[in-house]
Every structure is written in structure tokens, then in C-alpha cells.
Amino acid sequence: MTGPVLAVDQGTSGTKALVICPGRGVIGTGFAEVRPRHLSGGLVEVDPAELYDSVIDAGARALAEAGEPVVALGLANQGETVLAWNPATGRPLTGALVWQDRRADSVCAELRTHEAELRDLTGLPLDPYFAAPKMAWIRRHLTREGVVTTSDAWLVHRLTGAFVTDAATAGRTQLLDLDRVQWSGRALDLYGLAGERLPEVVDNARQVGATKAFGPEIPLTGLAVDQQAALLAQRITAPGGAKCTYGTGAFLLAHTGSEPRRGGSGLVSCVAWRLGGRTSYCLDGQVYTAASAVRWLTDLGVIEGAADLDAVGGAVPDSGGVTFVPALAGLAAPWWRGDLRGSLTGLGLDTGPGHLVRALCEGLAAQVVELVEAASAELDSPLDALRVDGGLTRSTLLMQTQADLLQRPVEVSALPDATALGVGTLARLGAEPGLDLADALPVWKPAAVYEPRVSAEKAAERRARFRSAVTALLEETPR
Known part of the structure; x- marks a missing residue:
């Protein structure tokens, strides 16, 4: 060793x-x-x-x-x-x-x-x-x-x-x-x-x-x-699994095997890695602003930082009718409209910081759901669960919102630094060429699993509201 x-x-x-x-x-x-x-x-x-x-x-x-x-x-x-x-x-x-x-x-x-x-x-x-x-x-x-x-x-x-x-x-x-x-x-x-x-x-x-x-x-x-x-x-080394990393942006990747997929889902087809001259491929979907959107709310004084998401958002039961499309740097997959700007609708005199926080969490989660559904359609099979990592996975509110809108379990990685651990695995493989990939990978286990707590009908209603807001943006700014 x-x-x-x-x-x-x-x-x-x-x-x-x-x-x-x-x-x-x-x-x-x-x-x-x-x-x-x-x-x-x-x-x-x-x-x-x-x-x-x-x-x-x-x-x-x-x-x-x-x-x-x-x-x-x-x-x-x-x-x-x-x-x-x-x-x-x-x-x-x-x-x-x-x-x-x-x-x-x-x-x-x-x-x-x-x-x-x-x-x-x-x-x-x-x-x-x-x-x-x-x-x-x-x-x-x-x-x-x-x-x-x-x-x-x-x-x-x-x-x-x-x-x-x-x-x-x-x-x-x-x-x-x-x-x-x-x-x-x-x-x-x-x-x-x-x-x-x-x-x-x-x-x-x-x-x-x-x-x-x-x-x-x-x-x-x-x-x-x-x-x-x-x-x-995240030990997703074969087709059937997907992960989402919540960092500056949110990034969903689904393994597709030894052949690239070129469907009409709006997701990106790219190289996952090449080891020993053999290439594996994946589908990739992006949300341009995740933690950067939280930072935007922080700069506005709505919250003091990402650690406030749960406390501030938890002070209200829902978004109070507010819908947030956090396209603060444009919309990525599956729309690919980087020229668009975000929208915040449904505001009233009763709108408070908690409603804005919940609307942001719903907007981020709804975009990730769009990516998961696109990947499932491309792979001709639904993904059973979503493995997640990144700093924003510390927010119980965001992760529960993600599970609710996705209507599937969300498995939060116990590995807080998945990217570094992944490249560490590659460094070990490069230093010890005879080592098997499975033996080089870190042990994976979830730190938490979030199950959906709302009905499929309620989730569909919330996603439809988000999609309507996206459609309005697309119609306001035709390419």
C-alpha cells in the first residue's frame, strides 16, 4: 500500500x-x-x-x-x-x-x-x-x-x-x-x-x-x-447513478458508460474520465448560481450567510406565494439561455426574509429536478436516488426541499470534500498503476437521507409554478 x-x-x-x-x-x-x-x-x-x-x-x-x-x-x-x-x-x-x-x-x-x-x-x-x-x-x-x-x-x-x-x-x-x-x-x-x-x-x-x-x-x-x-x-462508476454537487453553482452528473449519449434532453455529453486509455462518459447539467445565489441574498442583508438558511427559512411554513428563478448568471441546462436574468415574483407587503429564503431553495431545487428528469429521459430509466455533496448540503431546508420536489430520496454524502477525495483517488491510481479502482475509492456512506414529505401532486404544483416563471422569462427575452 x-x-x-x-x-x-x-x-x-x-x-x-x-x-x-x-x-x-x-x-x-x-x-x-x-x-x-x-x-x-x-x-x-x-x-x-x-x-x-x-x-x-x-x-x-x-x-x-x-x-x-x-x-x-x-x-x-x-x-x-x-x-x-x-x-x-x-x-x-x-x-x-x-x-x-x-x-x-x-x-x-x-x-x-x-x-x-x-x-x-x-x-x-x-x-x-x-x-x-x-x-x-x-x-x-x-x-x-x-x-x-x-x-x-x-x-x-x-x-x-x-x-x-x-x-x-x-x-x-x-x-x-x-x-x-x-x-x-x-x-x-x-x-x-x-x-x-x-x-x-x-x-x-x-x-x-x-x-x-x-x-x-x-x-x-x-x-x-x-x-x-x-x-x-461518490462511487458512481457505471450507468444508473447520478450525483449533484452544490457549490458556487449546482452540477448534476450521470454516468453513461463507455459510449457518449447525444440526445435532445438539453444535457451536456462529456468525458467522465479516461483511465488506462479507456474512456468513460457522463451526462452533465448545470445550475449557474447556487452558493453564489445565497451569497447574493447575504449581500442584500436578507441573511447573514448560508448557515442562516434553515433558521430564517424555517420561520415561515412556505414561500408565501413567492417564486424565485435564481438565474443570476443566466439559465444553463436544459434551456441554455445564459442571456436571461433572474426573476422574483409574487411579492407582497407581507413578504419577509423567510419567504425569500424558501423561494430561493425552491428555485434551486426545481432546477436540479429538471436536470434529473432530463437525465432519466436520456438514459431511458428513472434514477432511484440522488447522491449529493457540497457546502449547501448542510442546509436541512434545501435538502428537504430537494427531496420533496424530486419525489425521490436525496442521499447526502458523508464525504464533505468529494472533489478533493476524487482527485486523491486518481493520484493514488497514477502512483500505483496496478491498483484496482474499487480499492482506491473512498468508502461511501450517506450522512443523512431525506425522503419526500409532500405528495406527488403538491410537488408537481410547485414545479409547475417554477416552470411557468421560467416560461415567462423565455417569452420576455426571445433569442
Whole structure:
């Protein structure tokens, strides 16, 4: 059995690091905050140096707490955050455009006639959420110098000198041929990115280099995009299961096996992971604002933070007729209307903070239900339960609302840091190639299970009210 591994999850609002021992579990933790800048017009940026510094800071804290050496490093990333940088020096040439950034909408508008072709080729709809539109926008408006990549390639280069990206992260760009799992010349041509130097697409578990950034040299043996790492940690390694992570946004993934699914559900088809040259695929659905919507309510003074959701929302029996579509950064799957803004309807002089909190919880939960139903339709079978993780799963109100609207059990993971645990699994596999996947995965058990407490008719009524509000938004802002 190998020794401990360092698993680092570089996320949107912070970086979490764990030192994970095969026999003793998590023996060291570290966290470093990241503060993206939300600018007018849907722009979201972050200083690349802040991303790198957070990786080093969080990793160093976890190692110091563990107090023993590690045999490997795993790194998870945000997925669709991009920047241009100088490959000779590693110096950033632009800020990092965060996955929520909408400035590449103009690029997508120009490519609208090629939307079906791009979706068939890459599995992804045409939307500035993904990396390729942002990469093209940077090339048109900011710089032609250096390379333009997702943030993971830059972080790995800073750590090891290697120029790589993992298959799952590459699948989030809209530049990867989904069937062949290699860069698509056609997609590059359409985006005006032909001739770009792109990183090598590698398996998710293999040594790509080594780093001395934390002191003694550590091999980097695991790479993943954040949501796929969480899917792995939830032990969803075959078709039939799904998980939802409630972080800055909410992200539902359902495993589809060794073949990609390209249905009309509105969900994204992408690479789950590639291990030993064998690719697994998943369906992916996104809610752009989850914890970020809670932060919005906090900034307005309605609550003091996510810990207040239960107390404030629990002070009233229902939403008081208020309906909230929390499309504060647009609507993602299955509608793909990032240009839309949220709506808050049914307000009255009797509306209080508790009603707003309950309406937000219903709006988030209703969007996740739409994703689960779309995945069930795509897979031709209903999902028996939903496994969930992420910070917002601490809210009993949100989780009970989710179970009520879903009309299925919601199983809250006892693993609070699923993404880091997933990439830690990959690091262990990369460091010990003969290890079986099932043996490398963390033990999964629910910390809580929420069963529906309302009738199917009541749930349908609440979902219909939400759908009507979404329909009104779509009709007010036709594409």
C-alpha cells in the first residue's frame, strides 16, 4: 500500500487541500480563499496569481497539519476558466476568465449556424460557459501572444513544467472530438483557433511530472475537472447513478458508460474520465448560481450567510406565494439561455426574509429536478436516488426541499470534500498503476437521507409554478 497523497481542489471561491492516507483517511486539511471579481455585463475574472498562490497555500497547510511526507499529488480544477500565458516563463498574459463569464456571447452568436455541428462533434452546446468561446474572445480582443488554455494547464506547467490537460477537462472546452478524445481540427477552425499550441490530452491517472513547490519533490499523478472528480468519489462508476454537487453553482452528473449519449434532453455529453486509455462518459447539467445565489441574498442583508438558511427559512411554513428563478448568471441546462436574468415574483407587503429564503431553495431545487428528469429521459430509466455533496448540503431546508420536489430520496454524502477525495483517488491510481479502482475509492456512506414529505401532486404544483416563471422569462427575452 502506498503512503499518503496530497489532493488539491482548486475551485471558484477557494482551494481545498487534503492529505489522504489509505488506512487512516484524511490526516491533514488546508484552505485558501479565492475572490473572483464580478463586473458589470456578466464579466467574472480572477487574478491567475491568486489561483496559483491558493494552491500552494492550501497544500502547504494540509501538509503541515499531516506532518508526514506524501507519495503523490492530485489536482482538480474549475473546468472552463481560461487565460493566456507565456509558455517560456509561465507568466500570465491576461486575467483568468472564470467559467461564469459571459463576454464571449458575441463569439457564440457568430457561430450559431454551426451549433448543431459543434454539438454533435464535441457533445457541448454553443455557450460562453465553455472554454473555446472564451479562448477565441481572448485571441480577438486581448492578445495573440503565448498560449491560451484552461487554468489547469497553466497550474500544471507552473508546478511541473509539463504542458498537459486531462481528458475530462479537455472535454469541457468544445474543442475535443468526443468520440476520439483528441483535439478536433474542425472545431479549432470554426473558432479561429487553428494553429494554436494546445496541451497534450492525457489520462486522468498517470504521472505527468513532479513538483518541488511544496518542498520535497512530489510526483503529480492525478488530474481531473472538479465535477467528474466528485462523481468518482461518490462511487458512481457505471450507468444508473447520478450525483449533484452544490457549490458556487449546482452540477448534476450521470454516468453513461463507455459510449457518449447525444440526445435532445438539453444535457451536456462529456468525458467522465479516461483511465488506462479507456474512456468513460457522463451526462452533465448545470445550475449557474447556487452558493453564489445565497451569497447574493447575504449581500442584500436578507441573511447573514448560508448557515442562516434553515433558521430564517424555517420561520415561515412556505414561500408565501413567492417564486424565485435564481438565474443570476443566466439559465444553463436544459434551456441554455445564459442571456436571461433572474426573476422574483409574487411579492407582497407581507413578504419577509423567510419567504425569500424558501423561494430561493425552491428555485434551486426545481432546477436540479429538471436536470434529473432530463437525465432519466436520456438514459431511458428513472434514477432511484440522488447522491449529493457540497457546502449547501448542510442546509436541512434545501435538502428537504430537494427531496420533496424530486419525489425521490436525496442521499447526502458523508464525504464533505468529494472533489478533493476524487482527485486523491486518481493520484493514488497514477502512483500505483496496478491498483484496482474499487480499492482506491473512498468508502461511501450517506450522512443523512431525506425522503419526500409532500405528495406527488403538491410537488408537481410547485414545479409547475417554477416552470411557468421560467416560461415567462423565455417569452420576455426571445433569442
